[in-house]
Amino acid sequence: MDTTIICPRFEKAMSMLSQRWTGLVIYQLLTGPKRFCTLESSMGISGRVLSERLKDLETQGIVKREVYPETPVRIEYSLTDKGLALEPLMKEIEKWSQDWIEVEEKSESEQ
Amino acid sequence: MDTTIICPRFEKAMSMLSQRWTGLVIYQLLTGPKRFCTLESSMGISGRVLSERLKDLETQGIVKREVYPETPVRIEYSLTDKGLALEPLMKEIEKWSQDWIEVEEKSESEQ
DNA sequence: TATAATTACTTACATAAAGTAACTAACTAA
DNA sequence: TTAGTTAGTTACTTTATGTAAGTAATTATA
Numbered sequence: 001m002d003t004t005i006i007c008p009r010f011e012k013a014m015s016m017l018s019q020r021w022t023g024l025v026i027y028q029l030l031t032g033p034k035r036f037c038t039l040e041s042s043m044g045i046s047g048r049v050l051s052e053r054l055k056d057l058e059t060q061g062i063v064k065r066e067v068y069p070e071t072p073v074r075i076e077y078s079l080t081d082k083g084l085a086l087e088p089l090m091k092e093i094e095k096w097s098q099d100w101i102e103v104e105e106k107s108e109s110e111q
Numbered sequence: 112m113d114t115t116i117i118c119p120r121f122e123k124a125m126s127m128l129s130q131r132w133t134g135l136v137i138y139q140l141l142t143g144p145k146r147f148c149t150l151e152s153s154m155g156i157s158g159r160v161l162s163e164r165l166k167d168l169e170t171q172g173i174v175k176r177e178v179y180p181e182t183p184v185r186i187e188y189s190l191t192d193k194g195l196a197l198e199p200l201m202k203e204i205e206k207w208s209q210d211w212i213e214v215e216e217k218s219e220s221e222q
Numbered sequence: 223t224a225t226a227a228t229t230a231c232t233t234a235c236a237t238a239a240a241g242t243a244a245c246t247a248a249c250t251a252a
Numbered sequence: 253t254t255a256g257t258t259a260g261t262t263a264c265t266t267t268a269t270g271t272a273a274g275t276a277a278t279t280a281t282a
Contacts (some may be wrong), residue, residue: 006135006138006139006153007205007208008155008214009209009212010138010204010205010208011135012208012212013204013207013211014134014135014138014204014208014210014213016127017128017129017134017204018128018130018131018132018133018134018135019129019131019239020126020129020130020240021129021240022129023125023128023129024117024122024125024129027121027125028117035258035259036258037257037258037259040259042117043117044212044255045240045241046240046241046242046243047259047260047261048240048241048242048260048261048262049239049240049241050175050260051259051260051261052239052240056174062257071248071249071250071257072238072248072249072250072256072258072259073185073248073249073257073258073259074258075258075259075260082211085207085210085211086207088203088206088207089200089203089204089207089282092199092200092203093121093124093125093128093200094118094121095126095134095136096124096196096197096199096200097118097120097121097123097124097155097197098120099196100124100193100196101120101123102119103119103123115226130268131268131269132269146229147228147229147230147231148228148229148230151230156270157246157269157270157271157272158230158231158232159231159233159269159270159271160270161231162230162231162267163268163269164230181280182277182278182279183227183228183229183230183277183279184228184229184230184277184278185229186229186231210246222253
């Protein structure tokens with residue numbers, strides 16, 4: 001059979017990136033550290049899933065979480081080196097999307 | 112509020128790529144046209160979802176489907192130009208995964 | 223002639239993942 | 253005392269995916 005063996009590293013990276021929201025969270029963090037509520041409202045992700053994703057990304061060493069004991073408490077999420085290393089990849093998605101994706105705009109009547 | 116507006120093209124591309132299996136299907140097709148059963152068995156995706164993904168990718172103009180009326184019938188899936196344009200992105204995922212992903216190998220005892 | 227095999231799916235049903243909305247904890251401000 | 257803020261968590265619903273069997277068209281085999 002013509003079965004290609006897929007590199008397990010690639011497969012692991014891909015399964016990480018193909019979880020819903022993961023890519024967008026990283027993309028947002030490329031512009032600097034962000035708070036929970038900022039991420040939540042800027043991408044329309046639910047708090048439940050955002051919390052889950054940030055935990056996963058922290059476990060994988062892609063995101064770090066820092067607590068500033070102000071009032072009210074400020075918690076910032078930012079990218080580690082491993083996370084920052086995803087920038088070229090994100091740039092490629094930007095490029096491809098600009099070259100190939102069309103945005104169908106809604107006409108006023110169907111809004 | 113410090114809400115970044117995300118480019119709708121980028122968001123569309125990302126939501127496509129962050130569907131389970133989509134990336135791997137494209138990756139497999141970068142090595143040449145493939146049949147349904149080959150994709151199915153080489154990546155461990157279920158037939159139900161593979162069928163769904165191939166239809167979506169065809170609709171989006173990323174994959175094309177060609178029928179060869181042999182016996183038994185041969186149907187080949189391959190990338191369009193839009194799909195082939197994803198190669199640099201896939202290369203970046205490969206690079207990143209090689210630099211940053213560790214594969215934990217199972218010791219014989221815990222197999 | 224009947225049975226099995228092949229490919230490319232589809233269908234019905236079960237489980238897992240994600241969305242929704244309300245709730246908690248710790249604190250401050252009115 | 254009530255309300256507001258941030259960063260979550262919890263219980264419940266909806267959606268997505270997995271599983272396994274079924275279909276249709278054709279050929280090969282017993």
